[in-house]
Amino acid sequence: MRRALDALYALSAGLAAASLFGIFAVMMIQIALRQFEVQFSGSDDLSAYLCVGTTFLGLAATFKRGELIRVGMFLEKLPTGARRWAELFALALGIAVMGYITWWTAQDVLFSHEIEEVAQGTVPFPLWIPKLVMPVGGGLLLIAVIDEFISVLMGHEPEYVRAAAERAARGDFSAEV
Template identity: 70%
Template sequence: MRRALDALYAASAGLAALSLFSIFVVMMSQVALRETNRQFAGADDLSAYLCVATTFFALGATFKRGELIRVGMVLDRLGPGARRVMELLVLAMAALLVGYIAFWTAQDVIFSWEIEEVAQGTVPFQLWIPKLAMPLGSGILLIAIVDEFVAVLKGAIPTYVRAAEERAAAGDFSAEV
Protein backbone atom coordinates (compact mmCIF):
# COMPACT_ATOMS: atom_id res chain seq x y z
CA MET A 1 0.00 0.00 0.00
CA ARG A 2 2.88 2.36 0.85
CA ARG A 3 4.39 1.92 -2.61
CA ALA A 4 1.05 2.61 -4.29
CA LEU A 5 0.51 5.79 -2.28
CA ASP A 6 4.05 7.03 -2.94
CA ALA A 7 3.53 6.28 -6.65
CA LEU A 8 0.29 8.30 -6.57
CA TYR A 9 2.07 11.29 -5.01
CA ALA A 10 4.93 10.99 -7.52
CA ALA A 11 2.50 10.74 -10.46
CA SER A 12 0.64 13.80 -9.23
CA ALA A 13 3.92 15.72 -8.91
CA GLY A 14 4.78 14.54 -12.42
CA LEU A 15 1.49 15.94 -13.73
CA ALA A 16 2.26 19.23 -11.98
CA ALA A 17 5.69 19.31 -13.64
CA LEU A 18 4.15 18.49 -17.02
CA SER A 19 1.61 21.29 -16.56
CA LEU A 20 4.38 23.72 -15.65
CA PHE A 21 6.41 22.67 -18.68
CA SER A 22 3.31 23.08 -20.83
CA ILE A 23 3.00 26.68 -19.65
CA PHE A 24 6.57 27.21 -20.83
CA VAL A 25 5.75 25.65 -24.23
CA VAL A 26 2.65 27.83 -24.63
CA MET A 27 4.57 30.99 -23.74
CA MET A 28 7.50 30.19 -26.03
CA SER A 29 5.05 29.38 -28.82
CA GLN A 30 3.46 32.77 -28.32
CA VAL A 31 6.85 34.46 -28.58
CA ALA A 32 7.77 32.53 -31.73
CA LEU A 33 4.40 33.21 -33.37
CA ARG A 34 4.62 36.93 -32.62
CA GLU A 35 7.83 37.04 -34.65
CA THR A 36 5.82 35.79 -37.65
CA ASN A 37 2.93 38.20 -36.94
CA ARG A 38 0.64 35.38 -35.86
CA GLN A 39 -1.26 34.75 -32.66
CA PHE A 40 -1.73 31.68 -30.48
CA ALA A 41 -5.48 31.75 -30.00
CA GLY A 42 -6.50 30.95 -26.42
CA ALA A 43 -2.94 30.98 -25.09
CA ASP A 44 -3.83 33.17 -22.10
CA ASP A 45 -6.75 30.94 -21.12
CA LEU A 46 -4.71 27.79 -21.65
CA SER A 47 -1.87 29.16 -19.50
CA ALA A 48 -4.33 30.01 -16.73
CA TYR A 49 -5.83 26.49 -16.81
CA LEU A 50 -2.36 24.96 -16.74
CA CYS A 51 -1.40 27.18 -13.79
CA VAL A 52 -4.37 25.84 -11.81
CA ALA A 53 -3.44 22.27 -12.78
CA THR A 54 0.17 22.86 -11.71
CA THR A 55 -0.96 24.13 -8.32
CA PHE A 56 -3.52 21.44 -7.55
CA PHE A 57 -1.50 18.48 -8.83
CA ALA A 58 1.50 19.57 -6.71
CA LEU A 59 -0.43 19.74 -3.42
CA GLY A 60 -0.18 16.10 -2.28
CA ALA A 61 3.52 15.64 -2.96
CA THR A 62 4.35 19.06 -1.54
CA PHE A 63 2.44 18.25 1.64
CA LYS A 64 4.21 14.92 2.08
CA ARG A 65 7.62 16.58 1.64
CA GLY A 66 6.79 19.15 4.31
CA GLU A 67 7.06 22.04 1.89
CA LEU A 68 3.60 23.55 2.35
CA ILE A 69 3.38 26.54 4.66
CA ARG A 70 2.98 25.31 8.21
CA VAL A 71 2.78 27.36 11.38
CA GLY A 72 4.24 25.36 14.24
CA MET A 73 4.43 28.06 16.91
CA VAL A 74 2.10 26.11 19.23
CA LEU A 75 2.97 22.55 18.17
CA ASP A 76 6.71 23.12 18.54
CA ARG A 77 6.26 24.05 22.22
CA LEU A 78 4.24 20.97 23.17
CA GLY A 79 5.48 17.74 24.66
CA PRO A 80 5.37 14.52 22.60
CA GLY A 81 1.96 13.34 23.85
CA ALA A 82 0.20 16.67 23.51
CA ARG A 83 1.88 17.27 20.18
CA ARG A 84 0.60 13.94 18.83
CA VAL A 85 -2.96 14.78 19.92
CA MET A 86 -2.73 18.23 18.33
CA GLU A 87 -1.25 16.77 15.10
CA LEU A 88 -4.21 14.37 14.94
CA LEU A 89 -6.67 17.21 15.57
CA VAL A 90 -5.09 19.45 12.94
CA LEU A 91 -4.90 16.61 10.40
CA ALA A 92 -8.56 15.74 11.04
CA MET A 93 -9.59 19.37 10.50
CA ALA A 94 -7.44 19.57 7.36
CA ALA A 95 -9.03 16.37 6.05
CA LEU A 96 -12.52 17.79 6.59
CA LEU A 97 -11.66 21.06 4.87
CA VAL A 98 -9.88 19.46 1.93
CA GLY A 99 -12.66 16.86 1.63
CA TYR A 100 -15.15 19.73 1.41
CA ILE A 101 -13.06 21.39 -1.30
CA ALA A 102 -12.71 18.12 -3.23
CA PHE A 103 -16.45 17.45 -3.05
CA TRP A 104 -17.55 20.88 -4.24
CA THR A 105 -14.95 21.20 -6.98
CA ALA A 106 -16.09 17.76 -8.22
CA GLN A 107 -19.67 19.01 -8.18
CA ASP A 108 -18.58 22.02 -10.24
CA VAL A 109 -16.90 19.72 -12.80
CA ILE A 110 -20.04 17.59 -13.07
CA PHE A 111 -22.22 20.68 -13.46
CA SER A 112 -19.93 22.11 -16.16
CA TRP A 113 -20.05 18.80 -17.99
CA GLU A 114 -23.86 18.54 -17.74
CA ILE A 115 -24.51 22.02 -19.09
CA GLU A 116 -21.67 21.76 -21.62
CA GLU A 117 -20.09 24.94 -20.27
CA VAL A 118 -17.48 26.50 -22.55
CA ALA A 119 -14.94 29.26 -22.01
CA GLN A 120 -15.88 32.75 -23.15
CA GLY A 121 -12.42 33.46 -24.62
CA THR A 122 -11.24 33.19 -28.20
CA VAL A 123 -11.24 29.38 -28.00
CA PRO A 124 -14.38 27.74 -26.58
CA PHE A 125 -12.66 25.20 -24.30
CA GLN A 126 -14.97 22.70 -22.61
CA LEU A 127 -14.51 23.96 -19.04
CA TRP A 128 -15.04 20.65 -17.27
CA ILE A 129 -11.69 19.47 -18.64
CA PRO A 130 -9.42 22.11 -17.02
CA LYS A 131 -11.65 22.17 -13.92
CA LEU A 132 -10.97 18.45 -13.43
CA ALA A 133 -7.51 19.25 -12.01
CA MET A 134 -9.10 20.82 -8.91
CA PRO A 135 -10.99 17.81 -7.52
CA LEU A 136 -8.26 15.41 -8.61
CA GLY A 137 -5.48 17.42 -6.99
CA SER A 138 -7.44 18.14 -3.83
CA GLY A 139 -8.49 14.48 -3.70
CA ILE A 140 -4.83 13.44 -3.79
CA LEU A 141 -4.09 15.98 -1.06
CA LEU A 142 -6.95 14.47 0.97
CA ILE A 143 -5.43 11.01 0.55
CA ALA A 144 -2.05 12.37 1.70
CA ILE A 145 -3.63 13.98 4.77
CA VAL A 146 -5.48 10.77 5.70
CA ASP A 147 -2.24 8.85 5.08
CA GLU A 148 -0.47 11.10 7.61
CA PHE A 149 -3.40 10.88 10.04
CA VAL A 150 -3.19 7.08 10.06
CA ALA A 151 0.60 7.20 10.49
CA VAL A 152 0.35 9.59 13.46
CA LEU A 153 -2.47 7.49 14.90
CA LYS A 154 -0.09 4.52 14.80
CA GLY A 155 2.51 6.56 16.69
CA ALA A 156 4.79 7.58 13.82
CA ILE A 157 6.29 11.03 13.37
CA PRO A 158 4.55 12.75 10.44
CA THR A 159 6.43 12.51 7.17
CA TYR A 160 6.33 16.28 6.71
CA VAL A 161 7.95 16.79 10.13
CA ARG A 162 10.69 14.23 9.38
CA ALA A 163 11.34 15.88 6.00
CA ALA A 164 11.66 19.33 7.61
CA GLU A 165 13.99 17.93 10.29
CA GLU A 166 16.17 16.23 7.64
CA ARG A 167 16.42 19.48 5.67
CA ALA A 168 17.36 21.38 8.84
CA ALA A 169 19.98 18.74 9.77
CA ALA A 170 21.50 19.12 6.30
CA GLY A 171 21.66 22.90 6.76
CA ASP A 172 18.86 23.61 4.27
CA PHE A 173 16.56 26.22 5.76
CA SER A 174 15.08 27.37 2.44
CA ALA A 175 11.62 25.99 3.20
CA GLU A 176 11.60 27.59 6.65
CA VAL A 177 11.86 31.17 5.41
Protein backbone atom coordinates (compact mmCIF):
# COMPACT_ATOMS: atom_id res chain seq x y z
CA MET A 1 0.00 0.00 0.00
CA ARG A 2 2.85 2.39 0.86
CA ARG A 3 4.43 1.98 -2.58
CA ALA A 4 1.08 2.53 -4.31
CA LEU A 5 0.46 5.75 -2.37
CA ASP A 6 3.99 7.02 -2.99
CA ALA A 7 3.55 6.21 -6.70
CA LEU A 8 0.27 8.14 -6.69
CA TYR A 9 1.96 11.17 -5.12
CA ALA A 10 4.83 10.92 -7.63
CA LEU A 11 2.33 10.67 -10.50
CA SER A 12 0.52 13.78 -9.29
CA ALA A 13 3.84 15.64 -9.06
CA GLY A 14 4.68 14.48 -12.59
CA LEU A 15 1.32 15.72 -13.88
CA ALA A 16 1.89 19.06 -12.13
CA ALA A 17 5.30 19.28 -13.80
CA ALA A 18 3.71 18.44 -17.17
CA SER A 19 1.18 21.23 -16.60
CA LEU A 20 4.00 23.63 -15.80
CA PHE A 21 5.81 22.57 -18.95
CA GLY A 22 2.53 23.06 -20.83
CA ILE A 23 2.45 26.69 -19.70
CA PHE A 24 5.99 27.11 -20.99
CA ALA A 25 5.07 25.46 -24.32
CA VAL A 26 2.00 27.65 -24.78
CA MET A 27 4.03 30.78 -24.08
CA MET A 28 6.82 29.75 -26.48
CA ILE A 29 4.34 28.91 -29.23
CA GLN A 30 2.61 32.23 -28.66
CA ILE A 31 5.94 34.09 -28.92
CA ALA A 32 6.92 32.21 -32.08
CA LEU A 33 3.56 32.85 -33.74
CA ARG A 34 3.79 36.58 -32.99
CA GLN A 35 6.83 36.73 -35.24
CA PHE A 36 4.52 35.72 -38.11
CA GLU A 37 1.70 37.98 -36.89
CA VAL A 38 -0.47 34.94 -36.13
CA GLN A 39 -2.72 34.78 -33.07
CA PHE A 40 -2.78 31.72 -30.81
CA SER A 41 -6.48 31.75 -29.93
CA GLY A 42 -7.26 30.71 -26.39
CA SER A 43 -3.64 30.75 -25.24
CA ASP A 44 -4.39 32.93 -22.23
CA ASP A 45 -7.24 30.67 -21.12
CA LEU A 46 -5.16 27.55 -21.73
CA SER A 47 -2.27 28.96 -19.68
CA ALA A 48 -4.68 29.79 -16.84
CA TYR A 49 -6.13 26.25 -16.89
CA LEU A 50 -2.64 24.75 -16.86
CA CYS A 51 -1.72 27.02 -13.95
CA VAL A 52 -4.65 25.61 -11.96
CA GLY A 53 -3.50 22.11 -12.93
CA THR A 54 0.04 22.83 -11.78
CA THR A 55 -1.23 24.11 -8.46
CA PHE A 56 -3.80 21.46 -7.60
CA LEU A 57 -1.93 18.45 -8.97
CA GLY A 58 1.19 19.41 -7.04
CA LEU A 59 -0.53 19.69 -3.65
CA ALA A 60 -0.24 16.07 -2.45
CA ALA A 61 3.44 15.63 -3.30
CA THR A 62 4.28 19.04 -1.87
CA PHE A 63 2.46 18.19 1.37
CA LYS A 64 4.22 14.83 1.73
CA ARG A 65 7.61 16.48 1.19
CA GLY A 66 6.91 19.01 3.92
CA GLU A 67 7.06 21.92 1.50
CA LEU A 68 3.57 23.34 2.00
CA ILE A 69 3.33 26.37 4.23
CA ARG A 70 2.89 25.06 7.75
CA VAL A 71 3.19 26.85 11.04
CA GLY A 72 5.08 24.49 13.31
CA MET A 73 6.37 27.01 15.82
CA PHE A 74 3.51 26.23 18.21
CA LEU A 75 3.75 22.46 17.76
CA GLU A 76 7.51 22.41 18.21
CA LYS A 77 7.15 23.95 21.68
CA LEU A 78 4.77 21.24 22.90
CA PRO A 79 5.89 18.10 24.72
CA THR A 80 5.86 14.93 22.59
CA GLY A 81 2.46 13.62 23.76
CA ALA A 82 0.70 16.94 23.39
CA ARG A 83 2.41 17.50 20.04
CA ARG A 84 1.01 14.21 18.76
CA TRP A 85 -2.55 15.19 19.76
CA ALA A 86 -2.16 18.68 18.32
CA GLU A 87 -0.81 17.15 15.09
CA LEU A 88 -3.78 14.77 14.96
CA PHE A 89 -6.16 17.68 15.52
CA ALA A 90 -4.51 19.70 12.73
CA LEU A 91 -4.61 16.71 10.37
CA ALA A 92 -8.27 16.02 11.24
CA LEU A 93 -9.04 19.66 10.49
CA GLY A 94 -7.15 19.30 7.20
CA ILE A 95 -9.19 16.20 6.35
CA ALA A 96 -12.43 18.08 7.00
CA VAL A 97 -11.36 21.11 4.95
CA MET A 98 -10.01 19.09 2.03
CA GLY A 99 -13.05 16.80 2.09
CA TYR A 100 -15.28 19.87 1.86
CA ILE A 101 -13.22 21.44 -0.93
CA THR A 102 -13.02 18.18 -2.89
CA TRP A 103 -16.76 17.57 -2.57
CA TRP A 104 -17.80 21.04 -3.71
CA THR A 105 -15.30 21.29 -6.55
CA ALA A 106 -16.53 17.89 -7.77
CA GLN A 107 -20.10 19.20 -7.61
CA ASP A 108 -19.02 22.24 -9.64
CA VAL A 109 -17.46 19.98 -12.30
CA LEU A 110 -20.66 17.92 -12.53
CA PHE A 111 -22.79 21.06 -12.77
CA SER A 112 -20.53 22.54 -15.47
CA HIS A 113 -20.82 19.30 -17.44
CA GLU A 114 -24.58 19.16 -16.95
CA ILE A 115 -25.21 22.70 -18.22
CA GLU A 116 -22.50 22.39 -20.90
CA GLU A 117 -20.69 25.47 -19.57
CA VAL A 118 -18.02 26.84 -21.88
CA ALA A 119 -15.30 29.45 -21.48
CA GLN A 120 -16.15 33.03 -22.44
CA GLY A 121 -12.80 33.55 -24.18
CA THR A 122 -11.96 33.27 -27.86
CA VAL A 123 -12.13 29.47 -27.75
CA PRO A 124 -15.21 27.96 -26.10
CA PHE A 125 -13.43 25.31 -24.00
CA PRO A 126 -15.87 23.05 -22.12
CA LEU A 127 -15.12 24.23 -18.57
CA TRP A 128 -15.72 20.91 -16.83
CA ILE A 129 -12.44 19.63 -18.30
CA PRO A 130 -10.06 22.20 -16.75
CA LYS A 131 -12.21 22.31 -13.60
CA LEU A 132 -11.66 18.57 -13.16
CA VAL A 133 -8.11 19.10 -11.83
CA MET A 134 -9.50 20.84 -8.73
CA PRO A 135 -11.36 17.84 -7.25
CA VAL A 136 -8.68 15.44 -8.51
CA GLY A 137 -5.84 17.45 -6.95
CA GLY A 138 -7.91 18.17 -3.83
CA GLY A 139 -8.77 14.49 -3.57
CA LEU A 140 -5.11 13.55 -3.84
CA LEU A 141 -4.26 16.00 -1.07
CA LEU A 142 -7.14 14.56 0.97
CA ILE A 143 -5.65 11.07 0.53
CA ALA A 144 -2.22 12.38 1.57
CA VAL A 145 -3.62 14.04 4.70
CA ILE A 146 -5.56 10.87 5.63
CA ASP A 147 -2.34 8.90 5.03
CA GLU A 148 -0.47 11.15 7.47
CA PHE A 149 -3.34 11.09 9.99
CA ILE A 150 -3.25 7.29 10.08
CA SER A 151 0.54 7.34 10.34
CA VAL A 152 0.47 9.75 13.30
CA LEU A 153 -2.39 7.79 14.87
CA MET A 154 -0.17 4.69 14.71
CA GLY A 155 2.52 6.61 16.61
CA HIS A 156 4.83 7.52 13.72
CA GLU A 157 6.35 10.91 13.12
CA PRO A 158 4.68 12.71 10.19
CA GLU A 159 6.54 12.27 6.92
CA TYR A 160 6.49 16.02 6.26
CA VAL A 161 8.23 16.62 9.61
CA ARG A 162 10.89 14.00 8.75
CA ALA A 163 11.40 15.53 5.30
CA ALA A 164 11.82 19.03 6.78
CA ALA A 165 14.29 17.68 9.38
CA GLU A 166 16.31 15.91 6.67
CA ARG A 167 16.48 19.12 4.62
CA ALA A 168 17.60 21.07 7.70
CA ALA A 169 20.26 18.44 8.47
CA ARG A 170 21.65 18.92 4.94
CA GLY A 171 21.70 22.69 5.50
CA ASP A 172 18.87 23.25 3.00
CA PHE A 173 16.52 25.87 4.43
CA SER A 174 14.97 26.83 1.08
CA ALA A 175 11.52 25.50 2.01
CA GLU A 176 11.59 27.41 5.30
CA VAL A 177 12.05 30.81 3.66
